[in-house]
Amino acid sequence: MLGGGVGVYVQILCCDLALWGTLWGWVYLLGSPSDGGLAWLWALGILRWAFLHMASIASSGGMVVRRWVATQCLLWPIFRSSQVMLQPGALSYPIPGPAGVALITVSGIAACLFWELTFPEAQTADSVKEKKKQEAKALFLRVVRYSRPDILHLGTAFLFLSLAVICETFIPYATGKVIDILGSQYEQSKFLSAIGLMSILSLGSAVCSGVRGGMFMCSLARLNRRMRHMLFRNLVQQEIGFFEETKPGDLASRLESDTNLMGMSVAMNVNVLLRSTVKTAGMLVLMVGISWQLTLLTCVEMPLLAALQNCYNTFYQALSQQLQDCKAQAKELAGSAVGQVRTVRGCGAESAEIRRYEETLSEMHRIQSSKGIASAIHLLLRRMVTIAVKVGMLFYGRQLIMLNHLTNGGLLAFVLYQKDMVTNMKSLVYVFGTMLNSVGAAAKVFKYLDRKPLQEEAGSLEPAHLEGRxxxxxxxxxxxxxxxxxxxxxxxxxxxxxxxxxxxxxxxxxxxxxxxxxxxxxxxxxxxxxxxxxxxxxxxxxxxxxxxxxxxxxxxxxxGSVSDNIRYGLKDCSMERVVVAAVKAHAHDFICKLEDGYDTDVGECGGQLSVGQKQCIAIARALVxxxxxxxxxxxxxxxxxxxxxxxxxxxxxxxxxxxxxxxxxxxxxxxxxxxxxxxxxxxxxxxxxxxxxxxxxxxxxxxxxxxxxxxxxxx
Incomplete structure (x- = not known):
């Protein structure tokens, strides 16, 4: 366990076992009160939680210990209540035996361990990490606020997301019913009804998922457009010194890559996060209804995969940041060399530029190779854990079928749920890491978006007559x-x-x-x-x-055209004013000799004109x-x-x-x-x-x- 000394957990666990021992002695002497009553079971859980909560405070246990105490005390009432809802009359004896208490303890520890490993910021007490957590939360909420204009699109997407999740959750359950009908006395009407239900659920899931994805992508495009426009508008208003101190590649990366990552944190990551969370909760309820024993066995896999995923995410995010910086550097080097190719050619510096670019590409290749190796090792370990748990689950499922505690269709449905459960948990952990990464991108964007020019704001003075002194x-x-x-x-x-x-x-x-x-x-x-x-x-x-x-x-x-360059920056400038300015600048004669006159495209940076012609056009641009x-x-x-x-x-x-x-x-x-x-x-x-x-x-x-x-x- 995390977030406290081992002695604290041992003390709380001993107190809990003492409570269970007292309860078993009381049941042995007086008999179980109110057999089948959920109210008494919940009262017992709340009393245990109150007692152990006070014990954790007395033992100086942190928030992690208190969360574990709540899980430990309320897990059994929640499980039994879910079982009654799915199978009425199943609560014949509400008090668990020693084996049940052991399962509860293991499951509670596994659940809390999974949470702490998956969301590590939740358990930190360090002031620096806590500050980072609050900053990340504030940044994420700010990105959400920028998505307010898309509330209609997002609301529609969330609606269809919920419908798609409901349909997807019940597909394995319906599949198991079909298998049970085929394995027992076959009735065509029941078989057709089950097939029809499974088809309707599959079709509904496909349609709702398509609409959901389309609406999320639409909201993502709208958010990206707004953020890029706002960022570009603020950048061009900065003082000249800012552009001298800031690399153009960094600004281009903020406008392109980081704004896209920031939008992903709302449109895509929230999509996956909500879908996986809702679907996981629904599947967990159905899995408990099929077999609570197999469900507890499945819970062993979650903390192990979470620990692996957490280690992988930490390493992957660091490499991703390095790769992002390398890409920005490579883009800057390429843009600088190509944009100033005349200077490069004139100085004979082609070899130097090629060497610099090759060094950047080599570093990028090294980082990408490291990412590939880490991904392969992570995948291998995940597969080994998954196979080991699945083999154990199938062996135990066979025993339950022999004892008539489980049907063949139920086992199939459970296997399908278990596979989806692991996938969803992986998505949750991955999305959480991606959201932190996108929050980092948002921080870079907001750094420039919030920057104020380091010069006094322009006033509003516009006199009709200006002497020019x-x-x-x-x-x-x-x-x-x-x-x-x-x-x-x-x-x-x-x-x-x-x-x-x-x-x-x-x-x-x-x-x-x-x-x-x-x-x-x-x-x-x-x-x-x-x-x-x-x-x-x-x-x-x-x-x-x-x-x-x-x-x-x-x-x-x-x-653009010659005329566009002369009237550049002016909203209302007639062609007559352009011609008059060109005549004053002695540019009219050579402009008329161009192929399309004033409509001639000057090429990139005016490359189609001589230096003297460019100066004449620039003078005309000033005179107009x-x-x-x-x-x-x-x-x-x-x-x-x-x-x-x-x-x-x-x-x-x-x-x-x-x-x-x-x-x-x-x-x-x-x-x-x-x-x-x-x-x-x-x-x-x-x-x-x-x-x-x-x-x-x-x-x-x-x-x-x-x-x-x-x-x-x-x-």
Whole structure:
């Protein structure tokens, strides 16, 4: 037994045997009172339970001991009551003899042992395990609450589940009756009635099981759709730093595998759990009615199988978790290598990527092999236990038939019930382990579902008129991945409407950090970034990104048509606006030369277009929003000379826009209205091109270096 010292159980057992000895002495002297009366038998059981319960408290016995005491005292009244219901008049002598008490004791210990081994969390007193148990319960109930919209589907499924279980439970009983009719004096009417009943039960079981399975699968699909939608919606709202710290493979695994496992805990596992529980209870009652002796013998098999299954579940769950992590890693490696195949090919890293992927596959194979070996050993031990019990049951059943305590049909029915009983108990133990596994998957999903972005929530400010004045006021910023390494240190600068401001400086100087803060990809640790005198977080999210548009050096296009990429993110954008924006971005001419014009599919990530064409389309995507602040992050780096000249004309005519340019082209920099030189996260110099050249500082030296590089390249 579990959950207490052996001495406690011995003390309680001795007290119980003393009670039985006193009762036998009283019966021997005075005779059995109220032979056949169930009320007296129940009263005796309740009195025994009260006495032994007090003894367990005095002996400092835990909950496991008290459950065992209740089972020990109430098992005989329950058994005799069931026997009377199935066979009226069978209660001729309610007091069990020494052999009966021994059977009761063994059965009570077996039942409690089965429970404790099958549901180990029920017997733990450890605070850590108890906390885990409560967390698992809370998670499971939360998954159930998410299934409320499917209450009609689940209710229908539970109804047909009950009907299917009732039909399945009585099929072996009807089969036994058919065998008895064939073995005794044959009567055609009784035989046809028995066959008809068995056919009706079989047909009803098949129909109800089909409807039940269909309704559960429907509810599972609906739950998966809701959970994936909710999780994806919350993920895309997280701050940019979250995606830099979290592997894409982990997020994909949460969206695909874990949401499906979580749905299984309600739709499939609850289906199997309820069906097996109800069917087991019904079969147990019928088995007791056929032969209580064989039923007690069958109970010996349950704790042994439960112990084996419990050990197997613990080992299997650990391997399953390792396998899940390996699959996520393999998926991430494959996706990264295939998605960035140009970089892999350009660096000649194919062998390295193949080796990394092969190592992951080898680890996955090792885990799968371990699972296979464990499954084979578990199956072998289960078969040995099952065969040993079945042989003993058949030998004992033969003895009962010879004593006319059992019929041939009854033995057949009992064998069928016993086989189904073992299967159902196996399902119960397996489903319990699977439910714990699915609760673990739910914990991973809820971890991301409950996560709040680590930046201030966007406000609701949407002014009809926006001037476009941007101010950085003493801004200090560090990336979440490097909190101790400031990317910006007390930066203060102003971007004025109708003016072009250029950020220049060496790599790592802080140019991209300024852009990221202006796009509100991150939040500064100190200082503020203001738009028309208001902090960025006060503006409504979609409004802010319509008014502040960015074109990066390596723009991202999505699979779809050219027009879809230009109007990306806009709900109502006419084709006329798309064409006007393309003309301004000098993309209209080459778009018209494409096979299907604006309806041409750009391919995966815009792979059908050149880098310069992708930049032109990205500029058109920014211009179609009619932004007040336009950010060009080296967006003209891959344009040809003609297109670059056209872009200069466009920038010089932006009388109402605030333009921020990060570029290495000398022409773009020297024509800017205001130039800011950033180095080491600090504003070193700022002014016009002439002012900075006259100072002979860092700007001039950088410009001369770039000019020399350009001149040598032209030569």
């Amino acid at each position: 941007v101010e950085f006021r003493d801004v200090t910023f560090s990336y979440p991945s490097q909190p101790d390494k400031p990317a910006l240190k007390g930066v203060s600068l102003t971007l004025r409407p109708g003016k072009v401001t250029a950020l220049v400086g060496p790599s790592g100087g802080g140019k991209s950090s300024c852009i990221s803060l202006l796009e509100r990809f991150y939040e500064s640790q100190q200082g503020e970034v203001l738009l028309d005198g208001r902090p960025l977080h006060q503006y409504q999210h979609s409004y802010l990104h319509r008014k502040v548009s960015i074109v990066s050096q390596n723009p991202v296009l999505f699979s 929003r009619d932004p007040r602040v336009l950010i060009l992050d080296e967006a003209t780096s891959c344009m040809d000379a003609g297109t670059l000249q056209a872009m200069q004309e466009l920038l010089s005519g932006t009388a109402s826009q605030t333009v921020l340019v990060v570029a290495h082209h000398l022409q773009t920099v020297q024509n800017a209205d205001h130039i800011v030189f950033l180095e080491g996260g600090v504003v070193v110099e700022q002014g016009t091109d002439k002012e900075l050249m006259a100072r002979r500082g860092r700007y001039r030296r950088l410009k001369e270096k770039l000019f020399d590089e350009q001149a040598s390249g032209d030569s």
